[in-house]
Amino acid sequence: MCSVPSELHPPQGPRWTRTLGFRLNAWYAFVITTGLAATYLVVALLTSYAVDRADRQIIVAKLEEYRARFEEPALRDLTFELPPSAISVEDEPYLVRVCDADNRALFTHVPASGLVFDESSLVVVTSEDRHMWTRVRSVGDGRTWTIGSALLSNGRNLQIGMSSEHSDRIVNRLRETFVLGFVPLLVLGLVGGAYLTRRALRPIQDLSRTMRAIETSGDLTARVPDRGAADELEDLSKVFNRLISKQERLVTAMRESLDNVAHDLRTPLTRLRGAAEAALSRPPQPEPEQEQHDLREALADCLEESDRVGAMLKTLVDISEAQSGLARLDEASFEFDALAREVLGLYEYVAEARGVKVTHQLEPGVVVFGDKVRLFRAAANLLDNALKYTPAGRAVQVLVRSEDGQAVLEVIDEGIGIEAEDLGRIWERLYRADKSRTEAGLGLGLSFVRAIVEAHGGSVQVNSEPGQGSSFVMRVPQKRETPPADA
Numbered sequence: 318m319c320s321v322p323s324e325l326h327p328p329q330g331p332r333w334t335r336t337l338g339f340r341l342n343a344w345y346a347f348v349i350t351t352g353l354a355a356t357y358l359v360v361a362l363l364t365s366y367a368v369d370r371a372d373r374q375i376i377v378a379k380l381e382e383y384r385a386r387f388e389e390p391a392l393r394d395l396t397f398e399l400p401p402s403a404i405s406v407e408d409e410p411y412l413v414r415v416c417d418a419d420n421r422a423l424f425t426h427v428p429a430s431g432l433v434f435d436e437s438s439l440v441v442v443t444s445e446d447r448h449m450w451t452r453v454r455s456v457g458d459g460r461t462w463t464i465g466s467a468l469l470s471n472g473r474n475l476q477i478g479m480s481s482e483h484s485d486r487i488v489n490r491l492r493e494t495f496v497l498g499f500v501p502l503l504v505l506g507l508v509g510g511a512y513l514t515r516r517a518l519r520p521i522q523d524l525s526r527t528m529r530a531i532e533t534s535g536d537l538t539a540r541v542p543d544r545g546a547a548d549e550l551e552d553l554s555k556v557f558n559r560l561i562s563k564q565e566r567l568v569t570a571m572r573e574s575l576d577n578v579a580h581d582l583r584t585p586l587t588r589l590r591g592a593a594e595a596a597l598s599r600p601p602q603p604e605p606e607q608e609q610h611d612l613r614e615a616l617a618d619c620l621e622e623s624d625r626v627g628a629m630l631k632t633l634v635d636i637s638e639a640q641s642g643l644a645r646l647d648e649a650s651f652e653f654d655a656l657a658r659e660v661l662g663l664y665e666y667v668a669e670a671r672g673v674k675v676t677h678q679l680e681p682g683v684v685v686f687g688d689k690v691r692l693f694r695a696a697a698n699l700l701d702n703a704l705k706y707t708p709a710g711r712a713v714q715v716l717v718r719s720e721d722g723q724a725v726l727e728v729i730d731e732g733i734g735i736e737a738e739d740l741g742r743i744w745e746r747l748y749r750a751d752k753s754r755t756e757a758g759l760g761l762g763l764s765f766v767r768a769i770v771e772a773h774g775g776s777v778q779v780n781s782e783p784g785q786g787s788s789f790v791m792r793v794p795q796k797r798e799t800p801p802a803d804a
């Protein structure tokens with residue numbers, strides 16, 4: 318079986334008939350019309366049933382009344398047709414008929430309203446305890462007559478008939494009432510439905526208008542207006558607004574990041590170019606050893622600068638990979654205190670050179686399952702910063718402990734601290750608080766720390782008081798929530 322692409326069969330009809338509003342209104346109209354028609358049918362059926370019951374009760378009463386009269390000795394055994402005056406029924410609006418067992422009429426009173434019908438269609442009763450019912454259509458006025466038959470004691474039948482005129486009137490009145498009420502009800506239903514649909518769809522229209530504005534202009538500041546309601550659509554608008562705000566922040570951060578990369582790459586590249594240019598424009602030295610020495614020095618400078626660029630680009634790639642989940646973590650179990658000890662060892666001479674006293678308190682046996690090399694680099698970044706931003710004569714403290722199933726590494730310093738407005742931004746790529754421009758750095762260390770720790774399912778926090786010092790806390794789960802899949 319081959320499928321046909323939907324574009325080959327575009328939806329039929331004008332555009333407005335394909336809108337959700339139109340379809341909802343069409344459904345409203347259908348449901349209201351069907352509902353009203355069904356109500357009318359049920360009411361009409363119940364009414365005609367009730368009217369029919371009432372008619373039969375009247376006929377039964379009349380049967381009893383006339384049975385008593387035809388059981389009187391004078392009339393009991395009449396053998397020929399009596400004139401209606403004989404039993405004074407002239408004014409009676411009912412058919413009164415007496416017939417023998419062969420349905421031959423012995424007495425017939427047809428009311429003034431007139432009834433012409435085929436008498437042979439009447440049923441003759443033979444059992445005493447039952448009334449038989451027949452419906453006949455009068456040939457004259459087309460009305461239906463309900464005729465009840467009862468057995469008299471001499472085997473003859475007494476038949477009383479009643480015209481449907483009365484019940485027809487009731488049913489007709491009912492129909493008229495319905496037709497009169499139907500139109501305004503339908504109009505009211507449709508107008509009300511259209512109003513409610515419009516109201517209900519307004520948030521969706523607002524939403525699509527905002528989305529279209531963002532799509533066409535690329536302006537991420539557009540937001541869906543707040544209606545102040547507390548329904549599902551308002552919730553949808555709020556989620557959308559939050560999503561766009563997030564997107565806006567992300568795009569802004571990316572733009573800034575790109576600007577920063579361009580800015581931060583310019584310096585080492587200019588220096589690289591400068592070093593090469595200076596070496597080339599220098600007049601040749603008379604002694605070949607001196608010449609060689611100068612050229613080597615220039616090349617070493619170029620190497621250093623290109624290393625800086627390379628390191629920066631590598632860290633940027635590492636961060637991106639860790640953030641996007643593409644980084645392949647080389648995980649194994651190891652002790653966190655041992656890792657901290659190695660980091661402390663690496664920075665022992667740096668601390669000494671800077672005149673910063675480093676103390677530690679490492680809880681033994683805090684086992685972590687993770688990528689030791691990357692976590693080492695993360696911890697080293699924290700200690701590196703602490704030493705960089707702490708003046709000589711002050712102290713730095715490194716703590717390792719286990720807390721709520723997490724391995725915690727805390728680096729506390731008595732350094733320059735971080736201003737409140739910088740606190741939220743220090744985790745961004747290439748962001749450096751102005752004050753720290755005097756210190757060498759790329760502004761990538763903390764972004765790397767956060768990306769790596771979060772790739773391990775952990776978190777990193779900072780507390781800082783300008784002029785007093787900072788504390789960076791890195792938390793890594795000791796056990797993975799989902800064990801690694803078997804290779």
Ligand code: ADP
Pocket residue numbers: 698702703706730732733734735743748749750751752753757758759760761762763764787
């Ligand atoms: P950098 O290479 O500039 O140190 P980081 O990403 O490691 O980059 O840090 C970002 C910024 O956060 C730094 O430029 C500095 O302003 C601030 N910062 C980080 N650690 C500390 C600290 N221990 N004390 C004071 N400021 C800090």
